[in-house]
Amino acid sequence: MNKEDYFIKHISNSKYIGDDGAFIDGFVYSMDSFFENVHFKKEWIDKGFISLKQIAYKSMIVNISDAIAMNARPKYALISIAIPNSFNENDLKELANGFKKAAKDFNIEIIGGDTIENSKLDISITIISKTNNPIYRRGVQLGDYIFYTGKLGNSKKDLESLLSGKKIKKNSKFIKPILRSDFFYEASKYINASMDISDGLFLDLEKFSIASNVGFEIFKKIKEEVGTSGEEYEILFCVSQKNLKKIEDIAKKHKTKINIFARAIKGSYRSSFSNHHFKE
Amino acid sequence: MNKEDYFIKHISNSKYIGDDGAFIDGFVYSMDSFFENVHFKKEWIDKGFISLKQIAYKSMIVNISDAIAMNARPKYALISIAIPNSFNENDLKELANGFKKAAKDFNIEIIGGDTIENSKLDISITIISKTNNPIYRRGVQLGDYIFYTGKLGNSKKDLESLLSGKKIKKNSKFIKPILRSDFFYEASKYINASMDISDGLFLDLEKFSIASNVGFEIFKKIKEEVGTSGEEYEILFCVSQKNLKKIEDIAKKHKTKINIFARAIKGSYRSSFSNHHFKE
Numbered sequence: 001m002n003k004e005d006y007f008i009k010h011i012s013n014s015k016y017i018g019d020d021g022a023f024i025d026g027f028v029y030s031m032d033s034f035f036e037n038v039h040f041k042k043e044w045i046d047k048g049f050i051s052l053k054q055i056a057y058k059s060m061i062v063n064i065s066d067a068i069a070m071n072a073r074p075k076y077a078l079i080s081i082a083i084p085n086s087f088n089e090n091d092l093k094e095l096a097n098g099f100k101k102a103a104k105d106f107n108i109e110i111i112g113g114d115t116i117e118n119s120k121l122d123i124s125i126t127i128i129s130k131t132n133n134p135i136y137r138r139g140v141q142l143g144d145y146i147f148y149t150g151k152l153g154n155s156k157k158d159l160e161s162l163l164s165g166k167k168i169k170k171n172s173k174f175i176k177p178i179l180r181s182d183f184f185y186e187a188s189k190y191i192n193a194s195m196d197i198s199d200g201l202f203l204d205l206e207k208f209s210i211a212s213n214v215g216f217e218i219f220k221k222i223k224e225e226v227g228t229s230g231e232e233y234e235i236l237f238c239v240s241q242k243n244l245k246k247i248e249d250i251a252k253k254h255k256t257k258i259n260i261f262a263r264a265i266k267g268s269y270r271s272s273f274s275n276h277h278f279k280e
Numbered sequence: 281m282n283k284e285d286y287f288i289k290h291i292s293n294s295k296y297i298g299d300d301g302a303f304i305d306g307f308v309y310s311m312d313s314f315f316e317n318v319h320f321k322k323e324w325i326d327k328g329f330i331s332l333k334q335i336a337y338k339s340m341i342v343n344i345s346d347a348i349a350m351n352a353r354p355k356y357a358l359i360s361i362a363i364p365n366s367f368n369e370n371d372l373k374e375l376a377n378g379f380k381k382a383a384k385d386f387n388i389e390i391i392g393g394d395t396i397e398n399s400k401l402d403i404s405i406t407i408i409s410k411t412n413n414p415i416y417r418r419g420v421q422l423g424d425y426i427f428y429t430g431k432l433g434n435s436k437k438d439l440e441s442l443l444s445g446k447k448i449k450k451n452s453k454f455i456k457p458i459l460r461s462d463f464f465y466e467a468s469k470y471i472n473a474s475m476d477i478s479d480g481l482f483l484d485l486e487k488f489s490i491a492s493n494v495g496f497e498i499f500k501k502i503k504e505e506v507g508t509s510g511e512e513y514e515i516l517f518c519v520s521q522k523n524l525k526k527i528e529d530i531a532k533k534h535k536t537k538i539n540i541f542a543r544a545i546k547g548s549y550r551s552s553f554s555n556h557h558f559k560e
Contacts, residue, residue: 006372007361011390012383016391017390029356029406035398038398079311081287099291100292111296112294112310114312118315122362124313124394
């Protein structure tokens, strides 16, 4: 039993569920958790592999990523944070600085939330964003070309390094994901469907397939370590043939690497891989 | 150091912070956590003192309480839930039923959230509500009379029973808080300031005092076990002398018990008690 799918199916049949966020009357609402032992480990902090400021920053970025992938501009954030009793004033300051930096980088106002004491560091964030032109997962048209931004694979590699007790590079995307907002906002008018790559390309492609009721002809070989790398926060998107040139020009303008690798066909696409979040 | 105060102060200086929710352009946004070992204990579930359905229901109610206390009608909910690996399908169904019941009772649509696997059951909820006439904590005027709804004290008593391993009544407000929405929405036009009683009357009165820059003359003795009982989710509110009769009539109409106990005066009010959430 996949708990996530089961739970979502049983809790609500809202038409707003099924995308990176819920679009209602010009706003996008999205919420994601970032929990110790699920998304990061305390020993990585203790060993200096990642700082509390970076943890807080990443917890914001993975949420902002959802807004961008729906072509929405983040405006407000609510942050609920559960903090270990052992944290001192400096720890709290580091966390606060990470949240504040992300808020500043993306022009977001932190408008509330909740702070409690807990056995471990657990963060949940809600982002309220605005758009006049939301992009959904369900918009893939037959014949569309499928792209992803950036380079995939290093998040998985870096996670494995961390899990085996090894330090990773300071500029690792696993520590600091790179969001493609400038490229994506400009390209948005030519994009039929999109989502961010959080569970890995193969699994996210499956979600695309289910939402749009299409299959995919993958014409560029995707290695397993590339297609199963989660927490990449690159964007998966699709474009009609007639707009390919426009997308390429906008990508060039923003120096954003984009990779064309598949085409939407009749049928369905299913991944045989499950997501990489480590279990306790 | 009070971690909550410290953190809020350092993370944002938004003018929207400081009430039960943030009011922006007709919407109120509020977010609260409901965590195992902070708000409830696993052994209460194991012993049958409280069901998973009741836990889920209460986690929604304490969030809806914030919306009502600002005179807002809840519309949408985002739910992030961290579920122990040991939970079976029936456990998940019970949780889902609790969320769905609260959503139905208050006409809320669940529009998204996040589900992860975790070492314990931790819930965070964001409620999006609507109002044309938000009521803040900062509205207390000198001379205003201060009220609370219902009866205070039993939540603390029931929590103490649970903590000492004793069963409590099925209709305990600690398990199922009673929200005063019908009374409060109708009375709202005569109310100058309000908030829900979550930390205990004395502590919440202190927040009123800080927000409105007033003191309080307490003319009805409040026993310690009444004034320090948290998680009551009754409403603390204040009314000008000229509207006392109207408020009393509306309370009578809705069969809502209201208690007048203090008056706003120059000065400041500080509680000497801290909040009752148990620490691990």
